[in-house]
Amino acid sequence: MSAVIAPGKTGNRVLDVLPLLDREALDQELTPMAMAVRDFSHTVGKPLAFVYFPIDAVLSVVTTLIDGDNVECGTVGNESFVTFDAVLGSRIATRSVFCQVRGEVLRLPFITFKARMETSEPFSRLMRHNALAGFYTTQQFVACNIKHSLVKRCARWLAMTADRVGRSEFHLTHEFLAIMLGVRRAGVSEAANALQKMGAISYRRDVLSILDAKLLEDSACECYEVAKVAFASALTLDEEKFLVAVPHHEYTTSSEFETS
Secondary structure, eight states: OOOOOOSSOOSOTTGGGSOHHHHHHHTTTOEEEEEOTTOEEEOTTSBOOEEEEESSOEEEEEEEOTTSOEEEEEEEOTTOOBOGGGTTTOSBOSSEEEEEEOEEEEEEEHHHHHHHHHHOHHHHHHHHHHHHHHHHHHHHHHHHHHHSOHHHHHHHHHHHHHHHHTSSEEEOOHHHHHHHHTSOHHHHHHHHHHHHHTTSEEEETTEEEESOHHHHHHHSOTHHHHHHHHHHHTSOSOHHHHHHHSOOOOOOOOGGGOOO
């Protein structure tokens, strides 16, 4: 039997902006559950049984390469849900998703999610807006991984995680952070040490403490703010406001791409 969600806020930002009637229609179907580190919500190639809405857990979407290496291709917290496959109508998970920072989630049966996408315009619109914000930030982070320094990327990732869990201290291993940043553990140590020396964080025995949130955010690359604005803009039912609010820069052709 599904647990009943108490009236008021769920803790997931997408669910919490749904009109009251739409939220009430989901209450009997949403199941609160705790996720531990390494718990899987989805496995690549397997059927989708549930859609997960994080409250203070952080989930990681990963790609596994042929040599067995795992590389993060997305992280999801209380600003979103997993997996976007459900929005696109797929019944099969295209990537594996597991918990990287333990916490609470709300689990919704895939069949219920699919039905609401077909029958509720507010629900469908918010989920689509959020998925678009997710695709947008994923593309932003591709550029980020190429152009921005490891220290700035590490600061961005930690600042985003702190926002998602709603606390200044959380458990995080060097191994997980290395996967998230796509570097070796030695690189993680160098980046963490740099942020510790400037007084932004403390990182000991796999416990990450944010000592100065403002300094950490200032140390992050521009992509932290870009992602924050993109997901905030997705929390609207107004199509025009959403499209206008998504941050962007006009494309300019540099000389290296110009043709004679």
